Structures are given as structure tokens and as C-alpha cells.
Amino acid sequence: MLDNAYLVPLIPAVSFVAILFFGKRIKGGQGAHWIGIPAVASSWVLSVAVLWQWIQRVEDAGGEAEHAQGASTMVDGVRALLTRVTEGAEEGHTFVGAVINTVDWWTIDGVDFQVGTLVDGLSAILLFVVSSVSLLVHVYSSEYVKGDRRYTHYFAFLSLFTASMLFFVLAENTIQMIIGWELVGVCSYVLIGHWWEEKPNADAALKAFLTNRIGDVGLMIGVVVLYWGTREAGQNTFSIDTINRLAASGEIRHLILLVGALCLTAAVMSKSGQFPLHTWLPDAMAGPTPVSALIHAATMVVAGVYMVARLYPVFYEGLSIGTSSINVLAFVGGFTALMGAALAFVHWDIKKVLAYSTISQLGYMVMALGVGAWTAAIFHLVTHAFFKAGLFLGAGSVSHAAHHTFDLREMGGLRKYMPSTYWTFLICSLALAGVFPLAGFWSKDEILVGAFRGQDNGYPLMLAFGLIVALMTAAYMFRVIYYTFHGEYRGHGVPHESPRTMTVPLWCFAGLAIVAGVVNLPAPVLEPFGLEGLAHRIETYAEPIEFLEQFDSFTVADPSLGMAILGTVMALAGIGIAYLWFWRGLGPHGLTERNRVAWHGYHFLENRYFLDHLYTGVIVGSIKGPIARATYWFNQNVIDAVVDACGTYSTRFARWLYRNIDQGVIDRTVNAGGEGAELSGAGLRKIQTGRIQQYGALLFGAAAVLAVVFVIVI
Amino acid sequence: MFVSQFLLLAAFLFAVGVYGVLARRNAVMILMSIELILNAVNLNLLAFAVLNNAISGQTFALFVIAVAAAEVGVGLALILLIYRNRTSVDVNDLDLMRG
Numbered sequence: 079m080l081d082n083a084y085l086v087p088l089i090p091a092v093s094f095v096a097i098l099f100f101g102k103r104i105k106g107g108q109g110a111h112w113i114g115i116p117a118v119a120s121s122w123v124l125s126v127a128v129l130w131q132w133i134q135r136v137e138d139a140g141g142e143a144e145h146a147q148g149a150s151t152m153v154d155g156v157r158a159l160l161t162r163v164t165e166g167a168e169e170g171h172t173f174v175g176a177v178i179n180t181v182d183w184w185t186i187d188g189v190d191f192q193v194g195t196l197v198d199g200l201s202a203i204l205l206f207v208v209s210s211v212s213l214l215v216h217v218y219s220s221e222y223v224k225g226d227r228r229y230t231h232y233f234a235f236l237s238l239f240t241a242s243m244l245f246f247v248l249a250e251n252t253i254q255m256i257i258g259w260e261l262v263g264v265c266s267y268v269l270i271g272h273w274w275e276e277k278p279n280a281d282a283a284l285k286a287f288l289t290n291r292i293g294d295v296g297l298m299i300g301v302v303v304l305y306w307g308t309r310e311a312g313q314n315t316f317s318i319d320t321i322n323r324l325a326a327s328g329e330i331r332h333l334i335l336l337v338g339a340l341c342l343t344a345a346v347m348s349k350s351g352q353f354p355l356h357t358w359l360p361d362a363m364a365g366p367t368p369v370s371a372l373i374h375a376a377t378m379v380v381a382g383v384y385m386v387a388r389l390y391p392v393f394y395e396g397l398s399i400g401t402s403s404i405n406v407l408a409f410v411g412g413f414t415a416l417m418g419a420a421l422a423f424v425h426w427d428i429k430k431v432l433a434y435s436t437i438s439q440l441g442y443m444v445m446a447l448g449v450g451a452w453t454a455a456i457f458h459l460v461t462h463a464f465f466k467a468g469l470f471l472g473a474g475s476v477s478h479a480a481h482h483t484f485d486l487r488e489m490g491g492l493r494k495y496m497p498s499t500y501w502t503f504l505i506c507s508l509a510l511a512g513v514f515p516l517a518g519f520w521s522k523d524e525i526l527v528g529a530f531r532g533q534d535n536g537y538p539l540m541l542a543f544g545l546i547v548a549l550m551t552a553a554y555m556f557r558v559i560y561y562t563f564h565g566e567y568r569g570h571g572v573p574h575e576s577p578r579t580m581t582v583p584l585w586c587f588a589g590l591a592i593v594a595g596v597v598n599l600p601a602p603v604l605e606p607f608g609l610e611g612l613a614h615r616i617e618t619y620a621e622p623i624e625f626l627e628q629f630d631s632f633t634v635a636d637p638s639l640g641m642a643i644l645g646t647v648m649a650l651a652g653i654g655i656a657y658l659w660f661w662r663g664l665g666p667h668g669l670t671e672r673n674r675v676a677w678h679g680y681h682f683l684e685n686r687y688f689l690d691h692l693y694t695g696v697i698v699g700s701i702k703g704p705i706a707r708a709t710y711w712f713n714q715n716v717i718d719a720v721v722d723a724c725g726t727y728s729t730r731f732a733r734w735l736y737r738n739i740d741q742g743v744i745d746r747t748v749n750a751g752g753e754g755a756e757l758s759g760a761g762l763r764k765i766q767t768g769r770i771q772q773y774g775a776l777l778f779g780a781a782a783v784l785a786v787v788f789v790i791v792i
Numbered sequence: 793m794f795v796s797q798f799l800l801l802a803a804f805l806f807a808v809g810v811y812g813v814l815a816r817r818n819a820v821m822i823l824m825s826i827e828l829i830l831n832a833v834n835l836n837l838l839a840f841a842v843l844n845n846a847i848s849g850q851t852f853a854l855f856v857i858a859v860a861a862a863e864v865g866v867g868l869a870l871i872l873l874i875y876r877n878r879t880s881v882d883v884n885d886l887d888l889m890r891g
Binding site: 768769771 | 810884890
């Protein structure tokens with residue numbers, strides 16, 4: 079499967095085409111999921127196969143190395159795993175190069191453009207995450223959008239999105255990366271605007287698309303800059319593997335790496351919703367909720383994080399992550415995490431709260447990459463995908479049950495009516511808050527440790543950001559839980575539990591939110607059970623030490639107990655504050671009405687830092703007026719003048735041509751011919767008398783003359 | 793042989809015929825003048841046939857007589873039709889082809 083990984087995105091792509099052509103024929107346009115779900119399911123099976131074979135490959139490589147040292151032999155993956163368990167985790171692991179398969183696409187000026195797949199631990203993990211979330215979302219959607227007029231269209235684009243994302247994950251070179259990046263952007267646009275009959279939805283789709291274009295410019299410039307970097311190093315290639323290798327070995331100049339990394343950071347800002355380009359993500363909640371879960375929580379928005387992880391040597395070298403104690407990536411991530419979490423407190427739309435939470439958590443991942451905690455970032459990406467998708471689907475289930483509203487003020491008390499949704503939402507929230515022993519605890523803890531330890535020196539500011547955000551996350555999630563599930567029901571009608579097609583995916587995500595932490599547990603936790611060989615699986619299988627082995631930093635620090643306790647205390651403090659404030663009604667309620675400063679702060683948050691006003695009003699407004707006027711002037715005075723001049727001179731030339739050539743030469747010739755014919759006709763007419771005797775006289779006269787001539791001559 | 797007498801007679805007849813054709817106004821008279829011309833030719837043919845002691849000239853003359861008879865038939869029919877249409881056979885009136 080490692081060599082045929084192209085099948086993973088190919089199957090949903092075929093399914094997209096099949097749904098487009100035949101989807102409407104199945105069950106009167108309501109059966110497109112009969113194509114979509116099997117396709118994604120087979121993709122999922124193949125992804126699992128890829129992941130499994132990659133693990134085997136790493137184990138086999140390690141086994142051979144150990145075999146060479148006279149250690150125990152290994153037969154297959156399971157035995158290999160068990161053997162390594164007994165041998166302990168502390169020994170270094172072997173690095174296994176990525177499996178790369180390419181075909182030449184085209185060649186121009188000595189540069190080979192290739193398409194292919196790059197499979198390594200990172201892409202294998204992402205394949206698994208994307209196809210898992212996509213599969214569960216497909217199942218959930220078959221109930222959630224049931225009866226929709228564009229049901230077929232919806233599933234077609236869900237398939238296309240899955241295919242694009244998998245294609246992006248498997249990209250072998252940066253060109254393919256751009257293609258996948260744009261494709262997921264288009265799918266996001268289409269699916270946000272799924273109910274485009276309402277203007278706000280269409281506007282939200284457009285806003286998401288246009289905001290992403292800003293980052294796309296950065297991506298393209300970054301890719302070109304990196305290409306020139308490889309060209310300088312004499313390689314002429316877009317291959318990610320080569321770029322990484324050259325960047326790590328220092329063959330590309332530092333300046334080029336810095337510029338490339340900064341441009342790519344702009345791309346991360348737009349795609350992964352980092353400050354200040356995050357404003358599209360909350361609006362993107364206009365789309366159907368399963369779409370929000372799949373695209374705007376679990377997969378597409380982590381494309382930026384994935385891209386950084388994929389090209390990590392570029393960022394590591396370019397931004398000097400190893401030696402600095404603050405850099406663009408870390409600061410942008412940390413700042414985004416903080417302000418996203420702050421915004422999540424003031425919004426009443428449950429999906430918007432979750433969207434800001436997603437922004438905040440994406441900021442966490444970017445910050446983790448910025449401080450050099452690569453493994454922690456990917457670990458958090460995986461766990462976040464599961465529990466955040468679960469939260470979104472939970473929100474969808476709530477709205478499905480309670481009159482299609484997302485307004486927290488119209489919910490309340492739903493715990494009694496929808497127990498499955500309540501418990502799964504609670505589990506996912508606890509995982510997000512980072513409560514022991516759920517998935518979020520382990521990944522968040524590793525990020526905090528990474529920020530604390532840093533590389534050569536720590537990132538204290540990032541650690542502070544991380545701890546504050548941990549507290550805030552717990553608090554705002556319990557605000558949502560209070561308003562949604564506790565107290566009295568404030569909406570109308572009688573809410574009901576969602577059908578099983580929706581609750582089963584919910585429980586799957588809740589289950590994953592509980593257990594996903596095991597993939598990268600720290601060794602001390604496992605020691606009491608004698609399983610310490612299973613520690614740090616992501617580190618073992620995915621970390622790109624192949625390129626960056628000279629940096630000691632990449633071995634993740636075993637978490638200190640102190641940090642774990644600090645993180646948990648923060649999370650529990652957040653929950654405690656929320657409990658006291660909402661359940662017990664303690665604290666200065668109504669402060670915003672009494673205190674001007676507090677009111678202004680609330681107002682500032684409620685208006686999302688006025689960023690939307692800044693963009694549409696100040697920037698767009700100030701640009702579009704003068705530009706439109708300047709364009710109008712240019713149009714009137716330059717373009718129109720040129721066109722007018724062309725017209726005037728053409729007319730003049732044509733008039734001259736008419737007078738002198740057409741009338742003077744051609745017509746005169748023709749007229750002269752006609753007149754000549756007329757004159758000769760008039761002359762000849764006179765001898766045409768119609769009298770036969772005159773003709774006869776002429777005939778005989780001529781004959782007589784001829785006779786005389788003959789006689790005389792002969 | 794007195795060929796020259798025959799030829800002179802034939803030339804006289806021919807000249808009379810040509811005069812008739814060119815000068816007469818009556819279409820029937822023109823037709824008769826044409827007969828004179830043909831017979832002048834016949835005379836010539838016979839004269840030369842006797843002179844050369846060959847029979848082909850006489851045969852030719854026979855053909856000419858037969859054709860002349862047919863020609864007169866057609867010509868008289870035409871004149872009859874012209875008369876029916878215009879109650880006149882004056883060729884001076886027949887100038888429809890004047891340009």
C-alpha cells in the first residue's frame with residue numbers, strides 16, 4: 079500500500095464523479111450517500127493499511143539495525159511491537175526515509191515537474207485522521223441533511239473535499255501541495271455556501287474564499303522562493319523531500335529560508351485561521367454543521383499546520399526555532415490561541431463559540447510548531463480533530479433536535495432530552511479542556527512542556543500564553559455546556575434525541591476523544607504497567623529526525639510531573655470558575671452594565687476586536703474608493719482616448735479612401751467601360767435597320783466587291 | 793462549245809434575280825426572284841457538266857430543283873402566315889428587328 083497510496087485519494091475522487099453523474103438517480107436524489115459512504119469507507123481501510131505498513135516498515139528497519147547488533151529477531155508487526163515493549167523505549171530509533179513514488183508530469187527547461195505520493199509517518203497519520211473523520215461525518219450527514227434539495231450536490235462535494243484533502247496530504251512536491259490547498263479551499267467555499275439562497279451564507283462563503291486568497295499569495299511566493307533556493311543549491315526541484323534535505327543541511331541560504339518561511343506563515347494564517355486572517359472561520363459556520371466538523375474543525379483548517387510540519391526544516395532553520403526564544407510562528411500561534419479563547423466567551427451562537435475555540439486550538443498547534451515541539455503539535459492535531467469534530471457534531475445534533483437554532487439563549491436543559499448528545503459533548507469538552515486522562519490532556523501537556531523546555535532555551539512567553547489559554551478553554555466550554563444542557567429549556571417545542579445515525583458517530587468521536595491520547599503517552603506513565611515500549615508512538619514513527627537529527631531538541635522531553643499538575647490545575651480552575659459563575663451564580667454578574675471599562679471590554683470582544691470593521695470599512699473602503707476613481711479616470715482619459723483616436727483616424731482614412739480610391743479610380747474605370755460600350759452600341763445601332771433587303775444589298779454588294787477583288791488579284 | 797452563252801444567260805438571270813430580291817416590295821415576288829437565282833445556278837451547273845463531260849453537275853442540279861421546291865413550299869407558308877397576321881406582304885413593313 080505504501081507504493082500505491084494514490085488509491086486513497088483516487089477512490090473519493092471517483093466517487094465524486096459518480097455522484098455527480100448518477101447521484102440523482104438513486105432514491106430520487108436522496109441516496110447519494112450509498113456511493114459516498116462506501117467510497118470513503120474503502121479509503122479509510124486503505125489508510126489504515128498505509129498506517130499499519132508504515133509502522134511495520136519502521137519496526138523492520140529498527141529490527142534490522144538491532145539484528146545487526148545481535149539483538150533479537152522480529153517477524154512481523156505485532157511481534158515487533160511486543161519485542162520492542164520488552165526492550166524498553168529509551169534506545170534511539172532508526173530513521174526510515176519516506177516512500178516516494180513519482181511519475182514525470184512534464185519537463186521544461188531542464189526542470190522536471192512530477193506528480194506522486196510521499197508516504198511517511200506524518201502523512202500516514204493524517205490519512206488516518208482525515209479518512210476517519212470524513213467517514214463518520216458522511217454517516218452523520220446522511221441523517222443531518224436528509225431531505226435537502228441539494229442532497230446529491232452536498233455528498234458530491236463532501237467526496238471531492240475528502241479526495242482533495244487526501245491528495246494534499248500525500249503531495250510529493252510543493253506544486254501538488256498548492257493544487258490540493260486550492261482544491262480544499264474551493265470545496266470549503268462551495269460547502270459553506272451550500273444554502274446560498276440566504277445572502278449571509280453566500281457572503282460567508284465569499285469571505286472565506288477571498289480571505290484565503292490572501293494567504294494563497296503567500297503560499298505561492300513561498301513555493302517559488304523555495305524553488306529558487308533549491309536552484310541555488312543546484313537541484314532545480316519542487317520535491318518536498320529534497321527541499322527539506324537541503325534546508326536541513328544548510329545548502330539553502332538562511333535568508334531564502336527566512337523569506338520562504340515568512341511567506342508560508344502568511345498561508346498558514348489564512349488557512350489555519352491565525353490572527354489576523356482568522357475572521358473568515360467564524361463566518362464559515364454558515365455552512366451545514368457536519369461540514370463545519372469536517373472542514374472547519376478537523377481537517378482543512380489544519381492544512382496550514384500540516385504544511386508547516388511537512389516543510390519543518392525550512393521553518394526550523396529559517397525562523398531559527400532552535401536557538402531563539404521567540405519567533406513569528408510561536409508568537410502568532412500563541413497570540414491567536416489567547417484572543418480566540420477570549421472571543422469564545424462572548425458569543426451566543428454555539429457554533430461560533432466552537433469556531434473561536436478551533437481558532438484558539440489551531441493557535442496552540444502553530445505555537446507548538448513555533449517552539450519546536452513538532453511531535454506535540456501533530457499529537458494535538460490528531461486529538462483535536464477527534465474531540466472538536468465530536469463537539470461540532472454534538473452542536474449539530476442539538477440544533478437538529480431543538481428547532482434548528484444555534485442560539486445558546488434558546489437552549490438549556492437539554493440534558494434530560496438528549497442524553498447521548500449530552501454525554502458525548504461533555505466528554506469531548508473535558509478532552510478539549512485537558513482533563514486527565516482524556517486525549518486533550520496528553521497533547522496539551524506536551525505542548526506546554528515543549529514551550530517550557532524550548533530548544534536551546536525556553537519560550538516563557540508561549541508557556542504563559544498556553545497556561546492562560548488552558549484555563550480559558552475549560553471555562554468557555556463549561557459556559558457552553560451550562561447554557562445548552564443545564565437549567566430550564568428556553569426554546570419552544572419539545573426537543574428529542576437525534577436518531578442513531580447521528581449518535582453513533584458522536585459516540586465514536588467521544589470514544590476517540592478518550593483513547594486518542596494513547597498514541598503518544600509518555601514513558602513514565604506506562605512504566606507501572608510494563609508497557610513503556612509503547613510510549614511516544616508518534617515520535618517513533620513520524621518525527622522528521624531524518625532531516626534534523628543534528629538537533630537534540632527533537633526528542634520530546636518526558637513530561638515533568640509539575641507541568642502536568644500545573645496544566646490540570648489550570649483546566650480545573652477554569653471549570654471551577656465556570657461552575658461558580660453559571661451554576662452557583664457567584665461573582666460580579668452584571669458588571670458590564672455597571673462599569674464602563676468592563677462594558678467597553680465586552681463591546682470590544684463582542685465586535686470581534688472590530689477586525690471585520692477594519693477590513694471591510696477601513697481597508698477595503700479606503701482602497702476601493704480611490705482605486706475605483708483612479709480606474710475611472712484612467713478609463714475615461716487613457717483607454718477611451720486611445721479608442722476614440724483609433725476610431726477618429728479610421729473614419730478619416732476611410733473617408734479619404736472612399737473619395738480618392740473608390741470614387742476616383744475604381745468607379746471611374748468601371749464607368750468608362752460602360753460608357754464605351756454604350757457609345758459603340760449607339761453607333762452600331764444605326765446599321766441595324768431590320769430591313770432584310772438592305773441586309774441583302776450589303777451582302778450582295780460585299781460579294782460583288784470581293785468578286786472584283788478576286789478577279790483583279792487572281 | 794458555247795459555254796460562254798450559257799454562262800452569260802445564267803449571269804443575266806442571276807442579276808435579274810438579285811435585282812428582284814433587292815428591289816421588290818412584295819414578298820411573293822422576292823420568293824420568285826430567289827427561284828430565278830437558283831435556276832441561274834442550275835444553268836451554270838449543267839453548262840459545266842456538259843463541258844467537263846461529267847454527270848455530277850446534272851445530279852446536283854436535280855437536287856437543287858428538289859430543294860428549291862421545298863424551299864418555296866416553306867417560304868409560301870411563311871408568307872401566308874405573315875399575311876394572316878398583318879394583312880400585308882410588303883417587306884418594308886417587316887422591320888421588327890430594327891435596333
